[in-house]
Amino acid sequence: MDFAFAEEQRAIAEVVSSLLTDQCTGADLRRLMDSGQTHDAARWNALMELGLSGILVPEDKGGLGLSETDFVLVARACGHAALPEPLVEQAGVVIPLLAALDHPRAEEWLQKALAGEAVIALAHPVNPFVCGAENADALLLVQDGQLHLVARNQVQMDTHASIDPFRRLSTVTATLTAETVVAEASVCAPLLAQTLERATVFAAAQCLGLAERSVELAVAYANERTQFGKPIGTYQAVKHLLATAQVKIEFARPVIYAAAAEIGANNALSRARASHAKLAAVEAASLAARTSIQVHGAMGYSWEVDVHFLLKRGLALGGSWGDETFHRARVLACALSSPAADSGFAFTASKDTLAHAA
Amino acid sequence: MQLSFTPEQDAFRLEVRQWLQNHVPQTRLPSFDTEAGFALHREWERTLAKGNFGMVTWPKDYGGRGLNLIEWLIFEEEYYRAGAPGRVNQNGIFLLGPTLMEFGTDAQKARFLPAMASGDEIWAQAWSEPQAGSDLAAVATTAVRDGDHYVLNGHKIWSSRAVFADWAFVLVRTEAGSQRHKGLSLVLMDLKIEGVTVNPIPQIDGEAGFAEIFLENARVPVANRLGDEGQGWHVCMATAGFERGLMLRSPARYQEAARKLSALYLEHQDRLDPAIGRDVAQAWMNAQAYALSIYSTACRLQAGGSIGAEASCNKIFWSEMDIALHQTALAILGPYAELAEPMANNHDWLGGYLFSLAGPIYAGSNEIQRNIIAERVLGMPRG
Structure with a gap:
């Protein structure tokens, strides 16, 4: 039993985090928002140069061959910065799916994606919209259970604005044929299921980062802003709001990390864990953002401070990759599955132990 | 990992x-x-x-x-x-035992630990006073040196298990006229000696789970002082760390309660608003989150780390989770919830609910814990 991250795992996240501290400040986000764009090409190139696009891709496919535990802190760092570009979606979700496909066209696009030369968007059946389809070079679409891969110029899309200035949501249609298929239904279903688990856990990790950032901004403001002759952070009413948000964060964090570590188990408990991670993280991000707005007072309700970026990203991620209803149902199913047995514990003993005891 | x-x-x-x-x-x-x-x-x-x-x-x-x-x-x-x-024996196992091991003399350890371990001597905690609750440093009970004894006078209250316990660890003021955290000492006192009167206080559930203790010229050997004279506050804070941290509330307690709640829900599901399922799932998640957090902390401690102010987050989380879990059970029981004694073979959800209401109060109220989180975890200024 060891809950700690390895030094290298922390180091990878630290590299991303320090790049984003430099290149993804509140001022950078504002500049991008004012430009009407959702992505910044220079920052995306800098991120791609870190060589993380293949972090979850096996080495024989040209990746780093690492695991979800190696990426979860990176996703948290991206959330913390409210990063507009799709590092998490590409490196954590779409590229591992591409790498799992056994098809020459998938291989071709995989190599482009790994090289940072292409962005591929996924129309996963759990999401009614495709986020970032406009900026994608190719799209993965599901029809009749089969997975298709088509170039951007072969699809039509109807695109909506999101409350998050850096997300655009599209419904995509295309003429799909036998030639566009990259995975048959029997192969596609388990891959899409696996992809959903990864996307769920990494959305949760981003929400953890959002929540932490919201509290950091509020604490900094409360310690500085003076009313009635002293910093508002000295008042218990303000302290208790932030302490309550911090408790939510503290009890989302280990769930997210465990969910990342257990994803490979692919059983009812690991799926409930992923759902739990997302529910807890979304709730923490939401409460922390609302609390941060409250602590900032009227400033918090303006675009003057960065909190609104965090609020909006949390709202967007809350409904993506399985909404609250979807994930609560998965948790309840697990909680009710076998209440008479050993399902109550966080970790299971080996089957031999339990069989012996029975 | x-x-x-x-x-x-x-x-x-x-x-x-x-x-x-x-x-x-x-x-x-x-x-x-x-x-x-x-x-x-x-x-x-x-x-x-x-x-x-x-x-x-x-x-x-x-x-x-x-x-x-x-x-x-x-x-x-x-x-x-x-x-x-x-x-x-919880006070002995998790609070006084570790404190004795850290601060006790060899003679004290030899005298008290074996009897504590065997269950022959059950311990109560006697810290709070009518005017010293959350503000524990306001303790006024005096201990005046008389030869090789201290003579104790004062009024302790909210002492769990004290009604039937054998011994108590008592926070007293050994330096006359001292203020606040200074001049305090911790002494180990036999509850059966002359000058000690223990009055049960009925708790919300009607049972005498705690007591008030009147001390009138009760004589305690100086040899029973734990730690140096005047070091009482330091010793108490070490004990409180044990109390708030890992040891008092193990995750299994809540996981077992969540498991029972799932079973209760399944038993009554046919007549329930499906929305209650949401609370059942939340109880399961809370118990899991608490367990994962404690496993994570345990790993960190075993690797040489220490537990600090984040223990205050634990205390808030388990106490609030416990109330929510029991409220859900009572909602499921509906008209049966008010029965003072549970039906045959049923879990005592009502008793558990009443007990859960003490959670945000004891071991440092949740308001105090939130101050600690704000000041020592988040770095906000003291008021």
Whole structure:
């Protein structure tokens, strides 16, 4: 039993985090928002140069061959910065799916994606919209259970604005044929299921980062802003709001990390864990953002401070990759599955132990 | 990150499971806050001690098993899974025992630890006073030196288990005229000596779970002072760290409660608003989150880390989770919830609910804990 991250795992996240501290400040986000764009090409190139696009891709496919535990802190760092570009979606979700496909066209696009030369968007059946389809070079679409891969110029899309200035949501249609298929239904279903688990856990990790950032901004403001002759952070009413948000964060964090570590188990408990991670993280991000707005007072309700970026990203991620209803149902199913047995514990003993005891 | 047990840990789990199967009383014991229940729980402590399952986290030198924290968590999971009785000895195991090991003299350890481990001497905590609750440094009980004794005068209150306990660890002011945190000492006092009057205080559930203690010229040997004279506050804060941190509330307790809640929900599901399922799922998640957090902390401590102000987050989380979980159970029970005694073989959800209401108060109120989080975790200014 060891809950700690390895030094290298922390180091990878630290590299991303320090790049984003430099290149993804509140001022950078504002500049991008004012430009009407959702992505910044220079920052995306800098991120791609870190060589993380293949972090979850096996080495024989040209990746780093690492695991979800190696990426979860990176996703948290991206959330913390409210990063507009799709590092998490590409490196954590779409590229591992591409790498799992056994098809020459998938291989071709995989190599482009790994090289940072292409962005591929996924129309996963759990999401009614495709986020970032406009900026994608190719799209993965599901029809009749089969997975298709088509170039951007072969699809039509109807695109909506999101409350998050850096997300655009599209419904995509295309003429799909036998030639566009990259995975048959029997192969596609388990891959899409696996992809959903990864996307769920990494959305949760981003929400953890959002929540932490919201509290950091509020604490900094409360310690500085003076009313009635002293910093508002000295008042218990303000302290208790932030302490309550911090408790939510503290009890989302280990769930997210465990969910990342257990994803490979692919059983009812690991799926409930992923759902739990997302529910807890979304709730923490939401409460922390609302609390941060409250602590900032009227400033918090303006675009003057960065909190609104965090609020909006949390709202967007809350409904993506399985909404609250979807994930609560998965948790309840697990909680009710076998209440008479050993399902109550966080970790299971080996089957031999339990069989012996029975 | 490696979230699985070793074969040795699995083997230990099995050993605990089998021992408990053979020894846990078949019928539920009466509450340990009744005279008969207290005696039966003391007997259970003796049974545990004989099997060397009493003080599992204590070092072997003091009669324990020297379990590490992960093994302790496994033990607790099996303990609650088996439905074993509550620990009347809790103050000794988790609070005074570790404090004695850290601050006690060799003679004190030899005198008190074995009797604590065997269940022969059950301990109460006597810190709070009518005017010193959250503001513990306002303690006014005096201890005046008279030869090789202290003479104690004062009024202690909210002492859990004190009605039937044998000994108490008492926070007193040994320096006349001293203020606040200075001049305090901790003494170990026999509750049966002359000058000590223990009055039961009925708790919200009607049982005498705590007491007030009147001290009128009660004579306690100076040799029973724990730590140096004037070091009482320091010793107490070490004890409070044990209390708020890992040891007082093991995750298995809530996981077992969440498991029972799932079973209760399934039993009544046909007549329930499906929305209650949401609360059942939330209870399961809360219990899991708490367990994962404690496992995570245990790993950190075993790797040489320390537990600090974040223990205050634990205290808020478990106390609020406990209330929510029991509220959900009462919602499921509906018209049956108000029955003062549970129906045959049913879990005592009502008793659990009432007890859960004490959670945000004892071991440092949740308001105090939120101040600690704000000031020491988040770095906000003191008021």
